[in-house]
Amino acid sequence: MSTTEHNIADDFATPRRDRLRRAFFRFSQSKLSMLGAVMVAAVIFFTVFGTVLAPYPEHVAGGVDTASRFMPPSVAHPFGTNELGQDVLSLVMAGTTVSVLAGFGVVLIGSVIGTLVGAVAGFARGWIDEVLMRLTDLTLTIPGLILAMAIAAALGSGFGNMVIAIALSWWPGYARLVRGEVLAAREEVYVTAARALGATPKRILFRHILPNVVSPIIVKMSLDMGFAILTVAGLGFIGIGVRPPTPEWGTLLSVSRSYMPDYWWTAMAPGLAMFLAVFGFNLLGDGLRDVLDPKARR
Known part of the structure; x- marks a missing residue:
């Protein structure tokens, strides 16, 4: 009996392994997708270890060295120093943790809220669908950055408040996406079979x-990571997000704009880091979309 169950489990596992193998093969065939994966892996590495590996950890903690202010790029300071004599490379490396974690928090919270709203609306339909979708449409009429600015101003500055403020303006896109997918999936044969077997609506x-509709959600999350990082940086740039001395890419850019173009290196490092992170997540998202698209499967 156990041998039979083991064989059945193997029969189900083999097609899954084959699909994963084919998906990885399609992903690896795209040079841009692999480049995006490498860039995202580097961003994640510095998100985890950036603060630890910073060459001048005392500058990350808020220490200053006025004797070394505005030093141009050199061997000791590859991206120069800022108006306080702090090593710009160390600040950017430590700022990766704040910026990327904030972007991930925004995408995670926004996707969870939007998925729940869209799933309930698409499955229940009727007046529940109307109420939830009109609320979604109302939220979409307000520009996301302006709504995030208003919420952040009401909640106050800080990492957590910034993430919540942006996430509350981020969920409508997921709600509309999931609602459409659920409306199509609820008419499938496996749903009809589950109803016939007496499964509850919740189950x-x-x-x-x-x-069965998680693939487009994952693709959208990967594509949204870059835009979420930009939004986090935007709030930091206008002074609503994380406040100094906590390093964050948008805050670093905001401070450095006062010294442009004479001390251009103070803005180059955070701008370059932001560009590489956004570009990498976009390339990865495009690759995942090609792999997870059901029409592309063979």
């Missing part, structure tokens, strides 16, 4: 429908 939605 049908969360055990049968949502697992």
Whole structure:
């Protein structure tokens, strides 16, 4: 009996392994997708270890060295120093942790809220669908950055408040995406079979429908990471996000603009880091979209 069950499990696992192998092969065939994966891996590495590996940790902690202010790029300071004599490279490396974690928090919270709203609206339909979608449309009429600025100003500065403020303006896109996917999935044969077997609506939605519509959600999350990082930097640039001395890319750019173009290196490092992070996540998202697109499967 156990041998039979083991064989059945192997029969189910083999197609899954084959799909994963084919998906990885398609992903690896795209040079841009692999470049995006490498760039994202580097960003994640500095997100985890950037503060530890910073060559001048005392500058990350808020220390100043006025005797070394505005030094141009050199061997000791590859990206120069700022108006306080702090090593710009160390600040950018430590700022990766704040910027990327904030972007990930925004995308995670926004996707969870939007997925729940869209799934309930698409599955329940009727007046529940109307109420939830009109609320979504109302939120979409307000520009996301302006809404985030208003919420952040009301909540106050700080890492957590900034993430919550942006996430509350981020969920409508996921709600509309998931609602459309659920509306299509609820008419599939496996949903009809689950109803015939007596499955509850909650079980049908969360055990049968949502697992089958997760692919477009993952693709959108990967594509949204870059835009979330830009939004976090935007709030930091105008002074609503994380405040100094905590290093954050937008805050570093905001301070450095006062010294442009004479001390251009103070803005080059955070701007370059932001560009590479956004570019990498966009390339990775495009690659995942090609792999997870059901029409591309063979």
